[in-house]
Amino acid sequence: MARVNPAQFVQQVRAEAAKVVWPTRKETLITTVMxxxxxxxxxxxxxxVDQIIAYGVEQILLLGR
Structure with missing residues (x-):
């Protein structure tokens, strides 16, 4: 892997960050609600489901009385 000096690294990071497509406020709100x-x-x-399973286990345990 090629070594990159810090200035080039920062430049590459900024270039990649510029490619990011941020969601709109409406998209964020809809996603949050969903x-x-x-x-x-x-x-x-x-x-x-937990209540049904608990009821079933309880009924099985009552058979042993």
């Missing part, structure tokens, strides 16, 4: 919605859906799903 993350919260999906996290809520996932949490609700896993809570429901």
């Amino acid at each position: 993350v919260f919605v999906m996290a809520t859906i996932a949490a609700t799903f896993f809570f429901t």
Whole structure:
């Protein structure tokens, strides 16, 4: 790997940073809302599955009485 002096490195970093396409405020807001919605859906799903499994385990353990 070729060694680059610090000045060239900084120049290359700035050139790469200039290529970055930043999202608009609207895109960021929509993405943030979607993350919260999906996290809520996932949490609700896993809570429901956990409750069903806990109920099933409880019923199996009650058979041993």
